[in-house]
Amino acid sequence: xxxxxxxxxxxxxxxxxxxxxxxxxxxxxxxxxxxxxxxxxxxxxxxxxxxxxxxxxxxxxxxxxxxxxxxxxxxxxxxxxxxx
Numbered sequence: 001x002x003x004x005x006x007x008x009x010x011x012x013x014x015x016x017x018x019x020x021x022x023x024x025x026x027x028x029x030x031x032x033x034x035x036x037x038x039x040x041x042x043x044x045x046x047x048x049x050x051x052x053x054x055x056x057x058x059x060x061x062x063x064x065x066x067x068x069x070x071x072x073x074x075x076x077x078x079x080x081x082x083x084x
Contacts, residue, residue: 006072017071024063 001076006076010075012075012078013068013071016074017068020067020071021064024067
């Protein structure tokens with residue numbers, strides 16, 4: 001399987017991604033400063049003036065990408081086990 005097939009969305013990936021994203025948003029509601037799955041992100045200075053992006057904004061941008069990659073990996077493993 002090449003990278004295009006690995007990252008290409010299909011029904012299994014979309015459903016699992018939505019479930020994980022909803023679980024992440026519920027977790028974020030209860031623990032707003034947890035930063036899960038990136039707990040090490042506290043503050044990122046992107047501007048010379050010292051203005052920082054809040055951790056919650058960084059997490060809302062990066063975490064869906066991480067969750068989609070995780071979803072692709074889980075579906076790939078499931079398909080490999082199912083073929084055997």
